[in-house]
Amino acid sequence: xxxxxxxxxxxxxxxxxxxxxxxxxxxxxxxxxxxxxxxxxxxxxxxxxxxxxxxxxxxxxxxxxxxxxxxxxxxxxxxxxxxxxxxxxxxxxxxxxxxxxxxxxxxxxxxxxxxxxxxxxxxxxxxxxxxxxxxxxxxxxxxxxxxxxxxxxxxxxxxxxxxxxxxxxxxxxxxxxxxxxxxxxxxxxxxxxxxxxxxxxxxxxxxxxxxxxxxxxxxxxxxxxxxxxxxxxxxxx
Numbered sequence: 001x002x003x004x005x006x007x008x009x010x011x012x013x014x015x016x017x018x019x020x021x022x023x024x025x026x027x028x029x030x031x032x033x034x035x036x037x038x039x040x041x042x043x044x045x046x047x048x049x050x051x052x053x054x055x056x057x058x059x060x061x062x063x064x065x066x067x068x069x070x071x072x073x074x075x076x077x078x079x080x081x082x083x084x085x086x087x088x089x090x091x092x093x094x095x096x097x098x099x100x101x102x103x104x105x106x107x108x109x110x111x112x113x114x115x116x117x118x119x120x121x122x123x124x125x126x127x128x129x130x131x132x133x134x135x136x137x138x139x140x141x142x143x144x145x146x147x148x149x150x151x152x153x154x155x156x157x158x159x160x161x162x163x164x165x166x167x168x169x170x171x172x173x174x175x176x177x178x179x180x181x182x183x184x185x186x187x188x189x190x191x192x193x194x195x196x197x198x199x200x201x202x203x204x205x206x207x208x209x210x211x212x213x214x215x216x217x218x219x220x221x222x223x224x225x226x227x228x229x230x231x232x233x234x235x236x237x
Contacts, residue, residue, distance in 0.1 A: 016027045021049035025070040029055025029106050031078035034127035037213035038076070045226050055079045063089040071236045072229050073098060075094070078105040082113060095120060097201035099232035103226075104210035107172065115145060120206055121178040121197030124169055138170045140188045145209065147193055150180040154231040155196070155224070161222050168193075181205075196226075203235040 026042065051070075053061055055077050063086045067073055073093070094100075100119070107124040110116040117123040124137040147162040162182065168189035175197065182194035193208040201209050205228045215221050 027058040029077045034213040041216045059086040075106040094200035094202040115149040122174040147182040150183040164209045
């Protein structure tokens with residue numbers, strides 16, 4: 001009888017633990033976006049609980065240790081101003097194994113901080129007189145992008161092909177150390193449009209599609225983002 005009661009108690013505790021939502025710190029700022037539809041994208045994920053932080057307050061919060069209370073950090077910002085203490089906070093988070101999901105234009109952030117490129121696993125290179133013109137990245141709006149699965153992981157599970165009417169990036173830098181997830185043959189796009197990276201103890205995923213509501217509102221994109229968040233949460237320490 002005692003064993004039965006113990007089993008029931010343990011089962012109930014496990015159910016409560018499993019039912020706990022994934023706590024997401026959602027960061028935006030520095031680039032306009034379809035605000036209503038973007039937040040609706042996350043509202044439609046009942047398994048997550050998110051809190052929104054806009055830059056520059058987001059980086060201030062990260063420097064003050066607020067990110068420690070979240071399971072996964074999701075970045076949809078495009079920001080360049082960052083202090084020494086804020087940089088140190090990002091690095092501290094990676095040493096502690098905090099998982100990161102970077103979306104779309106977040107690849108453009110912190111052009112003058114080399115470590116950020118190493119964290120994300122790539123960079124969109126903005127026009128700069130100090131950088132040769134042939135190294136500048138490019139973008140093109142309103143393109144149909146067909147994506148094939150380069151590697152099957154929990155992020156890409158259940159997909160055979162994805163299609164988005166979105167913005168493409170070309171001539172971007174992608175580290176040789178990343179694990180590609182999605183690939184496209186679009187002539188105006190970089191070959192890989194999603195990848196997984198490691199930096200210190202952190203697991204990182206980058207997903208390039210996600211320019212506006214036409215992508216946010218697709219079931220495939222919502223599933224892709226949720227699976228990425230769910231996967232990254234397994235690395236949360």
